[in-house]
Amino acid sequence: MIQSPDTRTQILDIAEHLLQLRGFNAFSYQDIANELGIRKASLHYHFPSKADLGAALAERHANRALAALQSVDELNLTVWQQLDAFFKPFIELANSCELMCVGGVMASEYSTLPPPMQNRMKEFFAIIHTWLTRVLTQGRASGQLYFGAEPTIKADTIIATLEGSILIAKTRQNADFIDPLIQDIKASLGG
Amino acid sequence: MIQSPDTRTQILDIAEHLLQLRGFNAFSYQDIANELGIRKASLHYHFPSKADLGAALAERHANRALAALQSVDELNLTVWQQLDAFFKPFIELANSCELMCVGGVMASEYSTLPPPMQNRMKEFFAIIHTWLTRVLTQGRASGQLYFGAEPTIKADTIIATLEGSILIAKTRQNADFIDPLIQDIKASLGG
DNA sequence: GTCTATAGCGGGATAGAC
């Protein structure tokens, strides 16, 4: 049975979409209120300040990433399936040609964000980097992956490439390059 | 003999720095005026609207990139030296741990930018992609580079990785990873 | 070309009724 999400969750969902579309500094409580169909003053009941809203967004995003990667771990997938699961959300964002990664947009606005948002954003990147480094390390040890660099560096390269691909898709309003680019990443891992 | 740049150029220089530090939507005419030591109203004499200023910034950046790459072409460098020259500005931005690439920050704010800025930003990326694709194509044809993907895709991968690296450095406030990451990119080209 | 002064808008945020 599906119950409509509570108001707080709906606010977070709308805010997250606006964050990915425009960035944190370029959407307002008014924008959220318009979409949700309530008055902007009411939003302050749920999130007293925009910094509180931003911190909640960043925290939810880090928590979701951690949970999603732990779910992947529980599925007994092959290394290549694990990597595909990791790539998937980035590929979807690139294919949209308009949405930013929540982590990426917070990184690009870093210096203007309230400190709690900055810290949660760092957590997000630490989570995905740790996970990917571990998968790369295990994959190479088991002989399923072949690459020269240190796993921690390879993880940085891959995450940078995925984040950058989302930007490139926006600059071009076209994501035809994304599938062959993913193949290129896999080739660099011996795939 | 060094003459101090004209006011218009000084405005562009200050605005560019603020753009790289905070993004286009997060700096104001007041910020520029404070740094330049004149009143914000005076800025409108040089750039009637902020959209005009943004368009001038984006155009100058595209022109500079084109000129810089043409200069590299005239130096009779080896392919690897050409690539190093290409990587250099991205590496410097990553090492700053706080400045964004002008192109990258415009890409991340794309949907909120005035159309002339969007178009100049696309030009910038087209310029660097065209140049890098050509160098990769020639380098492989001459046997100096070895890689499997299409040169146009390899160029996308490299540009995405460089743009993403700048983001990663900001998330970590540390760029120790950047040199080995560059080595990893070179390794993917047979270096 | 730079100044003062100000218009006009939209932002985040609060008070208090319901």
Next chain:
DNA sequence: GTCTATCCCGCTATAGAC
């Protein structure tokens, strides 16, 4: 929890003196 009403602020932009 949501409303109306309001406050204060900073923003872009303009008018007109110098």
